[in-house]
Amino acid sequence: MVWNRKIAYINLSTRKIIRKPVPKTMRQLYLGGRGIDMYLLYNHVKPKIDPLSPENVLFIGAGLLGGIPCLGAGRCDVAAKSPVTGGVGDSNVGGFFGAELRFAGFDHLVVTGKSKKTVYIWVQDGEIEVRDAADLWGKDTVETQTAIRQNHGDEDIKSLVIGVAGENLVRFANVRTGMKNSGGRTGMGCVMGSKNLKAVAARGTMNLEFAKPEKLLDYCKEMNDMIISTRWARAQSRWGTMIIFSNTNTTGLIRTKNFQLNLLEDGQDLEPENIDRYSIGTAGCYGCVVHCRHRYVLKDGPYAPFFDEGPEYTSLGAFGTMVNVKKLETVLAANHLVNKYGLDTLETGGLIAWAMELYEKGIINDKMTGGLKLNWGNEEALFELIHQIAMREGFGNVLANGFRDAIAKIGKGSGYYAIQVKGMSNLHSDERPTPSFALGIATATRGSDHLRSRPAVDMYGLPEEFLQELYGGPVSSDYTSYDGKSRMIWWQERLYAVTDSIGICKFQTVFCAVHAPKWNEFSKLIQLATGMKFSKSQLMQIGERIYTLERMFNLREGFTRKDDKLPERYFKEPTPLGLPIAKGKKIDRKKFEIMLDEYYALHGWSKNGVPTKKALVKLGLDKEPTHMI
Amino acid sequence: MQKILFIDPEKCTGCRICETACSMHHEKVCNPARARIHIAKWETAGLYIPVVCLHCETPICETVCPVRAIKRNEKTGAVIIDYNLCVGCRLCVLYCPFAGAGIDPLTGKVLKCDLCDGDPVCVRFCEPKALQYVKATRANTMKMRKAAEKFSELMQKLLAP
Amino acid sequence: MSEVRCLNCLKRFEVQSNAKEATCPNCKTKYRISWPTPTQAKIRGPA
Ligand code: SF4
Ligand code: SF4
Ligand SMILES: [Zn+2]
Numbered sequence: 081m082v083w084n085r086k087i088a089y090i091n092l093s094t095r096k097i098i099r100k101p102v103p104k105t106m107r108q109l110y111l112g113g114r115g116i117d118m119y120l121l122y123n124h125v126k127p128k129i130d131p132l133s134p135e136n137v138l139f140i141g142a143g144l145l146g147g148i149p150c151l152g153a154g155r156c157d158v159a160a161k162s163p164v165t166g167g168v169g170d171s172n173v174g175g176f177f178g179a180e181l182r183f184a185g186f187d188h189l190v191v192t193g194k195s196k197k198t199v200y201i202w203v204q205d206g207e208i209e210v211r212d213a214a215d216l217w218g219k220d221t222v223e224t225q226t227a228i229r230q231n232h233g234d235e236d237i238k239s240l241v242i243g244v245a246g247e248n249l250v251r252f253a254n255v256r257t258g259m260k261n262s263g264g265r266t267g268m269g270c271v272m273g274s275k276n277l278k279a280v281a282a283r284g285t286m287n288l289e290f291a292k293p294e295k296l297l298d299y300c301k302e303m304n305d306m307i308i309s310t311r312w313a314r315a316q317s318r319w320g321t322m323i324i325f326s327n328t329n330t331t332g333l334i335r336t337k338n339f340q341l342n343l344l345e346d347g348q349d350l351e352p353e354n355i356d357r358y359s360i361g362t363a364g365c366y367g368c369v370v371h372c373r374h375r376y377v378l379k380d381g382p383y384a385p386f387f388d389e390g391p392e393y394t395s396l397g398a399f400g401t402m403v404n405v406k407k408l409e410t411v412l413a414a415n416h417l418v419n420k421y422g423l424d425t426l427e428t429g430g431l432i433a434w435a436m437e438l439y440e441k442g443i444i445n446d447k448m449t450g451g452l453k454l455n456w457g458n459e460e461a462l463f464e465l466i467h468q469i470a471m472r473e474g475f476g477n478v479l480a481n482g483f484r485d486a487i488a489k490i491g492k493g494s495g496y497y498a499i500q501v502k503g504m505s506n507l508h509s510d511e512r513p514t515p516s517f518a519l520g521i522a523t524a525t526r527g528s529d530h531l532r533s534r535p536a537v538d539m540y541g542l543p544e545e546f547l548q549e550l551y552g553g554p555v556s557s558d559y560t561s562y563d564g565k566s567r568m569i570w571w572q573e574r575l576y577a578v579t580d581s582i583g584i585c586k587f588q589t590v591f592c593a594v595h596a597p598k599w600n601e602f603s604k605l606i607q608l609a610t611g612m613k614f615s616k617s618q619l620m621q622i623g624e625r626i627y628t629l630e631r632m633f634n635l636r637e638g639f640t641r642k643d644d645k646l647p648e649r650y651f652k653e654p655t656p657l658g659l660p661i662a663k664g665k666k667i668d669r670k671k672f673e674i675m676l677d678e679y680y681a682l683h684g685w686s687k688n689g690v691p692t693k694k695a696l697v698k699l700g701l702d703k704e705p706t707h708m709i
Numbered sequence: 710m711q712k713i714l715f716i717d718p719e720k721c722t723g724c725r726i727c728e729t730a731c732s733m734h735h736e737k738v739c740n741p742a743r744a745r746i747h748i749a750k751w752e753t754a755g756l757y758i759p760v761v762c763l764h765c766e767t768p769i770c771e772t773v774c775p776v777r778a779i780k781r782n783e784k785t786g787a788v789i790i791d792y793n794l795c796v797g798c799r800l801c802v803l804y805c806p807f808a809g810a811g812i813d814p815l816t817g818k819v820l821k822c823d824l825c826d827g828d829p830v831c832v833r834f835c836e837p838k839a840l841q842y843v844k845a846t847r848a849n850t851m852k853m854r855k856a857a858e859k860f861s862e863l864m865q866k867l868l869a870p
Numbered sequence: 871m872s873e874v875r876c877l878n879c880l881k882r883f884e885v886q887s888n889a890k891e892a893t894c895p896n897c898k899t900k901y902r903i904s905w906p907t908p909t910q911a912k913i914r915g916p917a
Contacts, residue, residue: 147739149729149834176725183740222753235750259752285742285814293737297730301834304726308836311910318906330901330916331877351915353904360755362837364724369836371722375755387755541880659878659899 085142085187087709088208090201092275093134093193097208102187106709107612109700112144112187113178114170115581115626116709117159120190121168122629123705127636131163131267132249132274134194140240140280141188142178143583145609147288147367150300151307151597152585154179154366156240156257162266163251163274164427164482165502165527167634171254171268172531172580173240174365175261177282180238184284191275200228200239200279205286213278217247220420221256228281239281243422245470246273251482252427252504256419260373260389261365264424266504266526267482291611299608303588303597304369310593313370317362320373321393322352324592327539328509329401332658335508336401337456338433339499339647342510342655342662344401349408355391358412363389370587382413382463391415397508398429403436404456414462421470430505431479431486432465434498443492450474499647501528502639506647512655513665514538516565519675523569523644525630532576535568536592550594560661562671566679574623578602581626625699628683628691632704641689644676711786714822714829714840715848716759717855721839723748723757727831734830742814745822746831746840759839761831762809762822764788770801770810770821787824795819872911874903885911 089098102116110116117139129135139159146153156178162169181187185206198213215231216224221243229237238257246253246269253269254262263269272278290296307313315323328334329350332342344350355374364371373392378384391411399405399414418425432454438444439454446453452461452475468476478486484503487495499506504527511518516538517530524532538559547555547564551571555564572590575598579589582602590598597605599616607613614622634643646667654666680687684695696702725748728741736743746761764781768788771779778794779801781787790801790810795818801810802819810821822829824842832842843851873882876894885892885903889911893900900917 147729149726149733149739183742226753259755285740287736287738287740287743287815289738290733293733293739297733297830300730304834304836314910315906315912323906323912326904326913326915327877330913348915353914361719362722363755363757364722366724367726367729368722368724369726371724371837377755387753389755540875660897661878661880 085182086185086206087188087190088186089190089192090208090210091193092191092195092199092210092277095210097210099208100709103709107144107610109622110626111578111581111622113141113146113155113581113583114157114159114172114577115622116188117141117157117170118168118626118629118633120188120709121159121161121170122633123707124190124192125161129161131161131166131169131271134192134275136161136271136274138191138268138271138275138277139188140181140191142181142186143581145605146182146187146583147179148296148300148605148609149367150303151588152365152368152370153583155580155583155585156181156263157580158240158255158263158268160268160271162526163270164265164267164504167502167527167637167639168525168630169266169268169271170526171263171265173255173257173261173263174585175238175258176366177238177240177257177261178583179366180282180284182284182288183286184282185286189280191277194274195276198276198278200277200281203280203282203284205284216278218244220244221422222259222420224279225257228279232281232283234283237281237283239279241279241422242269242272243420243470245421245423246270247278248470248472248480249273250423250469250472250480252424253422254424256422258389259387260363260419262419262424264426265529267424269422290609292608296605296608299604303601303605306601307588307593307596308369310595312593313587316372316587316592317370319352319355320362320390322355322391322396324393325350325352325396330659332655332662333510333513334397334401335433335499335506335510337404338402338437338497339510339649339653340437341657342512343657344404344406347401347406349406350396350400350411354408365585368585368588370585372587376412378409378412378416381409382459383416384413386416388412388416388419390419392425394507395425395429398425399462402429402433402508403462405459405462406457407459410459410462414466417463417466421466423466423470426507427482427505428466428469429508430499431469431483432462434483435465435475435479437497438490438494441497443494444490448475496648499649501646502643504528510655512650512667513658513662514559515562515667515672515675516559516568518646518650518667518672519565519679520569520572522646522676523679525627525634531586533569533573534591535572537590537594538565538568540594542594550590560665562668562675566675566682569679570682573627574620575599577623577626578619581622582606621699624683625701628695628699628701629704631685631689631691632701635690641676641687644689646672711845712827712842713786713845713848714761714764714824714832715843715851716761717839717841718758720837721748721757721759722837723750726834726836727759727840730830730834734825743820745811745820747808747811760808762788762805763807764822764824769804769806773800773804775800785824785827787822789823790819790821792818872909874901874911874913877901877913891917
């Protein structure tokens with residue numbers, strides 16, 4: 081059966097490998113993917129360890145529905161204690177690796193210890209080997225995948241790899257697969273590097289068996305039709321996530337010059353339509369009809385000629401608006417650079433934008449930057465700093481340790497200008513006009529994070545009766561309002577936790593489109609695939625369980641209510657630009673705190689954000705860690 | 710008028726839904742390695758090419774099959790293996806220049822597209838329409854239109870000041 | 871014809887087919903328009 085894939089424990093210090101079935105009770109409590117990864121994280125990572133030590137554990141988990149032909153169901157979750165935040169490290173990556181891991185017979189890999197030599201893990205049809213990676217070390221993320229394919233003589237191998245940034249233990253190094261898919265956030269590539277693990281490669285020809293294969297197949301088609309019939313998915317399938325830029329930059333919801341402005345004036349070149357100049361077509365992840373990225377070729381300009389995929393909306397901010405670059409070609413080239421090095425695009429851009437503001441304010445100078453002129457929009461400096469971060473050279477070496485260390489090192493009030501939460505950079509979205517988004521980034525378990533809870537549909541001004549029905553309680557339809565927004569976040573948190581656990585793509589649930597698959601559809605998919613029955617409320621409870629366990633992990637690491645905060649500037653500096661709806665907005669401190677109280681209460685957490693005994697008992701979490709797997 | 714499987718690689722996004730759906734339809738399991746269609750990828754160049762039986766007018770597989778197990782279904786136009794006759798010598802796999810026939814990695818049996826009795830599941834699932842099942846005349850005109858589009862682009866470039 | 875949602879007042883309004891610009895009748899905000907599909911308009915940027 082589909083839920084009967086194995087979990088493997090791989091100790092890189094001793095080279096011992098143990099394979100076990102995943103017990104069905106685990107599926108009933110946590111489904112798979114992120115859910116089971118979070119259980120493993122809480123159970124296998126001892127409190128207060130150094131994330132870069134051999135005691136940290138790396139978890140790789142495929143979703144419960146991984147492999148089915150709909151909704152981008154090939155995703156994979158990568159987790160460990162984060163070297164960026166010191167809390168939950170977790171990143172969900174699309175592409176084809178997650179599905180291939182299942183075809184190779186495994187749903188979960190638990191990688192412990194540290195290898196003396198550089199290695200990669202080779203998974204094929206139920207077998208696992210730890211192999212020498214001397215010839216892969218030093219290669220970029222794409223070369224590494226090609227070399228693995230050549231070594232094994234099989235073009236269909238899918239690998240999860242790190243680049244040079246991961247090898248150099250850049251704190252926010254990511255893990256990558258394919259040309260573009262990245263487990264970007266929380267530094268999972270750094271953890272791999274700390275274990276001397278260059279890659280995990282998979283290839284499989286094993287059957288995934290389903291409870292009702294014929295009905296499931298038909299229902300998958302229904303799901304694909306459902307998502308692609310939404311206006312949002314259709315637009316996204318044409319221009320990729322770049323289309324978000326049209327809305328945010330027009331309205332004034334996009335961080336510009338770090339945090340000085342909230343839209344990029346004369347930013348027309350970054351509009352999504354311009355990707356047509358370089359595109360040779362779109363590309364999808366496994367099982368996806370939305371295909372939200374372009375395959376593009378840059379024939380001339382910096383670093384050209386090259387082929388790459390993307391760019392994500394995120395990169396338009398990271399190497400566009402935030403650093404005041406107005407040329408798409410520069411963004412495409414920078415996107416290409418971070419992809420090759422294996423750096424999180426957002427963290428890299430966030431840190432560089434911050435450094436540029438510090439440079440402008442005179443908090444850092446030429447002496448500190450080693451002569452780099454960090455002026456707004458200076459593309460030479462941008463490329464050079466990306467390079468320096470990945471190689472840990474010069475001033476880049478200061479930024480390579482992430483916001484926390486860099487703020488401590490630079491001092492002089494530089495922290496005020498850092499747009500980060502729990503040590504992790506915010507997205508380039510400006511949440512001052514949208515309290516719901518602001519609450520989301522403040523409370524997210526993995527540091528400032530738009531993907532833990534963002535209720536993007538808040539932006540549509542939907543009728544309140546409809547919102548009440550969807551969110552199960554009163555929610556204001558005005559996105560600038562604070563009313564009911566805690567409920568919105570709570571609901572989305574649980575939905576995304578389940579989405580990440582069954583291994584489908586967030587763009588194919590209620591993220592940007594309302595009439596997208598959600599609880600009932602998930603429930604039916606799970607039943608047809610596995611035979612296991614979950615009601616809507618049971619799935620919601622699983623979401624709550626996963627999210628609460630993440631919260632417990634962070635509390636155990638010493639986080640408190642004080643860490644659920646926003647950068648000070650959100651409260652002090654009103655947005656200077658934008659349409660009337662978004663202009664002159666800042667977060668009201670008092671209302672924000674009330675929202676936070678409500679949010680804790682909805683979860684059944686105390687005023688300090690600690691889950692009550694009652695809440696834990698209800699979720700069956702009162703005895704954790706229970707070490708069931 | 711017989712329909713044909715029309716492939717337009719330029720539209721393929723590489724999602725592999727066709728592979729998965731194919732294996733679920735034919736084998737009742739999800740296993741792209743057992744699908745009759747395969748997406749050959751040159752990932753680092755962004756090239757995705759659907760590879761599947763072309764149901765040739767003069768099928769080489771039919772010619773080389775020593776036990777005459779391969780025949781055309783006149784209704785659907787599919788070139789089909791009769792597994793009651795097939796002895797599994799794999800000559801068809803060896804000789805097909807388009808890799809239209811393959812080997813099932815689990816059973817060792819020959820795998821070949823049968824156009825799903827005239828309603829190909831891959832076509833039904835291919836959202837960008839890289840795979841279509843259309844009347845032969847329609848396939849011709851689609852090709853012609855595409856050629857004409859390229860020509861008109863060229864003309865526009867030539868005529869541009 | 872296609873509808874777009876005004877980014878300022880969030881009301882939907884009609885856009886003529888192939889139009890490159892449109893103004894929200896409610897709040898008078900002016901936008902540039904583009905077309906992901908021939909029947910679906912979207913806001914491209916401020917006019
Ligand atoms: S929408 Fe984008 S990220 Fe999601 S599965 Fe499709 S291609 Fe992948
Ligand atoms: S379903 Fe269509 S787009 Fe997807 S891989 Fe197959 S041929 Fe390509
Ligand atoms: Zn309006």
